[in-house]
Amino acid sequence: MKGKFHTKHGFTMIEVMVVIVILGVLSAIGVPKIIGYTEKTKEKADLMKLYYLRDALNKAIIINGEALYNSSYLSSGDESTNQKNRDKLKGFLENESGVTLFVIEMKGGASMNVQASHGSANNTANMCELIGDAGTWYDALKEARFEGVADIVAYRKKTNNNTGIKNDVEKNGKSHSTFTVKEDGSNWRTYPNTPMFISSELNYGKAAGLDKITSQGNNKTNYRLTMSFQWTGAKESSHSIEVALLPNGAKMYNKSNGRGGAFLTDRGVCFSTYGDRGCADYKY
Template sequence: MRTKLMQKQKMSKRGFTLIEVMVVTIVMGILAGVAVPSIFGLVEKSREKVDLTKLFYLRDALNRALLESEDILYNNASVADATLEKALKSETGVDLFILEMRPDLPGNVQNRHSNINPGSEMSKLVGSSGVWYNALKEAGFTGVADILIARESGNAWKKDGETFYSQPYTDSRGKTDYRTYPKEQLFISRLLNRGKEAGPKQGQTNYRVRVSFQWSRMDEHSRSIEVALLPAGKKMWQKSGRGSALVSDHGVCFSTYGPAGCADYKY
């Protein structure tokens, strides 16, 4: 009896074999490979939703101003009233500014760009005061407002401002250019800081979206503004009843229209 008891005690103290350790290690590796990306995906999706919230802040700031006066958006001599009204009722909307991203450099706020909205003059709406300027500042886009003013004022954007940085860099042609971005971080998600990977046809790492505004559902009688991030060639809201704003790989649709604002929305 005593001999059997001693044998059992020895077996309980023998520990794990090498094969058992290897099996456990493999299982843990598989679990980590599944769980870790999922956790990071949830974190990134949460960041994207925070960024989306800023678009709602911007929309609400403009709509609160509209409660005071239906004509308040037009108080800017730099853009003709008829031009602004036509743009607000169009499928593409009003492109107030461009957000340019790439993995190796800070984000770049531009007033317009030939590759995404050639000929647009709508950044002039911001001016140095008025409803557009105030809405940007109220919604946490202060640096953006000042960048647009500087970019519309000669070479003022080629040096740091009170609320933004101007960083020189060498472009693909070997020339010096500048990237302007707010001192207070604009967005926190990876997508809106690094952008999506450029396809082989583009041959570039820059990724640009237009920050656009439109009368809700393009209704000429509407006096409610919507906001969206639009990639090149995309429309904010179409007569067919859907928009084609930026949608992330995690299913976040960057449009205040909600899921209907993104044609590629799959969730």
């Protein structure tokens, strides 16, 4: 009877190494694409919040043409002061840079920092006082799910500066119901307990390229964006509002060419309700 021979099949070390190399190459190509796609999806979700904010304001305007002036800031002073602030708001809404409601500081490796105002963040057009604790601007932020921003702005106005925050923390602690106060060297960061955005770039800033930032002078470690508003086309006759995240010194809408300089992510998402033209003049 003839014997039967069975050949055992397996992988040689060289074959295993080849497979590992191939998998490594595929991972190097595929994983970044998957991560990039996920981040871009998150950025688009973040962008939608600007549209929600715009729509909340526009709904208010439809109901009441004077809705944007519904703020305690524009009614709590004497008539002369109120009128001066109303005129100021009117001018900013028709300005190419719009009006600033609050500031977001971006710093690589650190959490977002929400501020009421800052000297290098479109400060001449800042009217954060409009938010208050009631009125159109407050309601719009709440409807668009920007929880905690109004409380941060009020806190920042009350404490005034880093020394003021330090003194308040020593007296009252860091705990707040809607936002967090966190020490950052000799500075302090304040951000909502419910995150405003979910994408990495709008929570921790750009991973690289800060050396290209030009609109904040010699500062190459962080940058600030302002939540800015403007009549569509910078014309009150439009009876509608646009929203954008603006770098310092940028225009929301250039009347000469219809372009803007709003924040553009590394993945090409434009944070302006004007659409892509709203970021056509982005400088970073």
